[in-house]
Amino acid sequence: xxxxxxxxxxxxxxxxxxxxxxxxxxxxxxxxxxxxxxxxxxxxxxxxxxxxxxxxxxxxxxxxxxxxxxxxxxxxxxxxxxxxxxxxxxxxxxxxxxxxxxxxxxxxxxxxxxxxxxxxxxxxxxxxxxxxxxxxxxxxxxxxxxxxxxxxxxxxxxxxxxxxxxxxxxxxxxxxxxxxxxxxxxxxxxxxxxxxxxxxxxxxxxxxxxxxxxxxxxxxxxxxxxxxxxxxxxxxxxxxxxxxxxxxxxxxxxxxxxxxxxxxxxxxxxxxxxxxxxxxxxxxxxxxxxxxxxxxxxxxxxxxxxxxxxxxxxxxxxxxxxxxxxxxxxxx
Numbered sequence: 001x002x003x004x005x006x007x008x009x010x011x012x013x014x015x016x017x018x019x020x021x022x023x024x025x026x027x028x029x030x031x032x033x034x035x036x037x038x039x040x041x042x043x044x045x046x047x048x049x050x051x052x053x054x055x056x057x058x059x060x061x062x063x064x065x066x067x068x069x070x071x072x073x074x075x076x077x078x079x080x081x082x083x084x085x086x087x088x089x090x091x092x093x094x095x096x097x098x099x100x101x102x103x104x105x106x107x108x109x110x111x112x113x114x115x116x117x118x119x120x121x122x123x124x125x126x127x128x129x130x131x132x133x134x135x136x137x138x139x140x141x142x143x144x145x146x147x148x149x150x151x152x153x154x155x156x157x158x159x160x161x162x163x164x165x166x167x168x169x170x171x172x173x174x175x176x177x178x179x180x181x182x183x184x185x186x187x188x189x190x191x192x193x194x195x196x197x198x199x200x201x202x203x204x205x206x207x208x209x210x211x212x213x214x215x216x217x218x219x220x221x222x223x224x225x226x227x228x229x230x231x232x233x234x235x236x237x238x239x240x241x242x243x244x245x246x247x248x249x250x251x252x253x254x255x256x257x258x259x260x261x262x263x264x265x266x267x268x269x270x271x272x273x274x275x276x277x278x279x280x281x282x283x284x285x286x287x288x289x290x291x292x293x294x295x296x297x298x299x300x301x302x303x304x305x306x307x308x309x310x311x312x313x314x315x316x317x318x319x320x321x322x323x324x325x326x327x328x329x330x331x332x
Contacts, residue, residue: 051196
């Protein structure tokens, strides 16, 4: 077990970030698609599914930058239900089953949770403790994790503490029986498992370095090419240069949904609904702004319409609403 020591910011955010913190934008109206995660309750939705079901066949609601609740309009991506893992615990209760964790190398060869320069009042031990507690209480479930080294040392990012072990060496020290072992075996990536093989466990999908490249052979074989942004099975066009470009992001999400449903049923597809820039904050991309429909309400409408979809894959969301979580789970 690691010491849960707090950390401070390592880089001075740029002027635009500072301005956004000083004068946060008005929160957009919450509805079934957006900012109402607390209305969803699906702590055991996987339990009734057959053990033989491939993880790839599932429709799974997920959160992008799952622990990011601090730092103002440019960095917050999720509703806050409290620090030290409390927000993650509420997401799991709501039915979220894929999480996106961003870690900084801290003193004592530990990980702390960051979004860019902003410490999120949580440490990797908090993440693991929440997952351990949840899966012990709900052993029919599994949680898929994407873990990324967050710090690049650039302006607006954080800087890892010097003199520590490498990111993968530190990760190895955290690995325990909580994880599905084939996914955290450093020298050999794993085939996509069935649900029965991973109940009660955390599945590592990919371990990403600071610039998005997969580290060694952790995770699942099919994600070996999951780099910074999109790849064969991943849509992560995260740059949305302005509010008008939210329409383009919606279309990218829609196209990947259609590709997921029509694609190889033995492969997992990951679809990020998130995006941001200085001129299009995460909340605006998710919920909409200035008359432009956001990704979250678009998704709920599109999924309700059907369009012949048979699965959604892993849908990674900012500020998801309870109705959107309900709908994704209903595809199972």
